[in-house]
Amino acid sequence: MITCSAPGKVYLFGEHAVVYGESAICCAVELRTKVHVEKSDDIIIESTLGTTGIDHAIHPYVSYAIEKMQPLADIKGIRIVIESELPVGSGLGSSAAVTVATIKALDLLFECKLSLEDIAEMAHEVERMVQGNASPTDTYVSTMGGVVMIPQRKRLPLIECPIVIGNTNRFSSTKELVGNVAKLRNEFPDIIEPILSDIGQMSLLAEELVHEKDYGTIGRLMNVNQGLLDAIGVGSAELSDLVYAARNNGAISSKITGAGGGGCMIALAEDDTASSIAKAIEDAGGEAIITRNTKEGVRLETLNGQ
Numbered sequence: 001m002i003t004c005s006a007p008g009k010v011y012l013f014g015e016h017a018v019v020y021g022e023s024a025i026c027c028a029v030e031l032r033t034k035v036h037v038e039k040s041d042d043i044i045i046e047s048t049l050g051t052t053g054i055d056h057a058i059h060p061y062v063s064y065a066i067e068k069m070q071p072l073a074d075i076k077g078i079r080i081v082i083e084s085e086l087p088v089g090s091g092l093g094s095s096a097a098v099t100v101a102t103i104k105a106l107d108l109l110f111e112c113k114l115s116l117e118d119i120a121e122m123a124h125e126v127e128r129m130v131q132g133n134a135s136p137t138d139t140y141v142s143t144m145g146g147v148v149m150i151p152q153r154k155r156l157p158l159i160e161c162p163i164v165i166g167n168t169n170r171f172s173s174t175k176e177l178v179g180n181v182a183k184l185r186n187e188f189p190d191i192i193e194p195i196l197s198d199i200g201q202m203s204l205l206a207e208e209l210v211h212e213k214d215y216g217t218i219g220r221l222m223n224v225n226q227g228l229l230d231a232i233g234v235g236s237a238e239l240s241d242l243v244y245a246a247r248n249n250g251a252i253s254s255k256i257t258g259a260g261g262g263g264c265m266i267a268l269a270e271d272d273t274a275s276s277i278a279k280a281i282e283d284a285g286g287e288a289i290i291t292r293n294t295k296e297g298v299r300l301e302t303l304n305g306q
């Protein structure tokens with residue numbers, strides 16, 4: 001049996017704007033999806049959603065990933081077991097992580113010798129098959145790890161402070177939210193395009209600040225980014241409650257991460273404020289996770305159980 005894992009991600013800046021070619025800064029976080037694979041008589045996929053064969057309704061990402069690998073590998077029967085620390089549909093890149101980890105595990109099991117670039121690209125194609133208009137951000141960051149500026153694919157230094165994630169536990173559909181922003185942009189191009197462009201400008205400004213470890217200024221800009229996400233309609237009362245609970249309890253900054261609507265927000269914290277921010281998020285009705293960014297993307301965890 002081979003086990004591979006891939007990380008989830010958070011956006012410091014740039015979700016939604018990145019769909020229109022603007023810059024974003026994203027970081028992989030130490031919350032992972034593990035995929036175990038072994039050869040078997042039939043194709044079997046097991047997760048908390050159930051046990052299926054190829055099933056595009058219940059296990060769309062894993063099913064399309066297997067089909068994507070079939071021209072390269074003689075996959076007659078395999079058993080795939082998915083275990084995830086990432087909540088599904090919450091903006092933390094759970095679908096990218098499961099797709100990337102599945103492709104890597106199949107690559108190793110069938111000795112296809114794919115490069116990381118190949119894996120990121122194939123995983124992006126799988127996401128597009130399932131979601132339609134998905135940017136390559138989630139799959140790229142989950143494959144490569146680290147802090148990455150998109151679309152330039154520039155690697156930036158790691159952020160040296162704890163990141164507190166607040167989950168509203170409300171499912172959010174990336175496809176629907178990206179569609180809503182597209183509608184708003186079509187209706188009011190002169191208003192919405194400058195907002196998306198401002199978000200992109202913030203990512204460009206923040207690049208140097210990440211190098212300088214100027215988390216105070218990064219935080220002020222992240223708070224502006226939050227205001228602009230609200231302006232394009234991807235906020236919600238629950239997300240705002242968590243964003244302000246974090247800010248009122250010592251967060252350097254707080255904003256939505258990912259598609260919005262429901263899903264998660266993040267707060268940058270100091271080592272000694274992370275737990276009080278997490279408590280404030282929980283008191284405001286969210287589920288809090290304290291994490292950090294990670295330089296490691298997809299990786300082999302164990303080979304033959306070792």
Ligand code: MEV
Binds near residue numbers: 017018134178
């Ligand atoms: C979703 O995690 C991020 C969005 O920018 C969509 C995408 O980049 O595909 C909203």
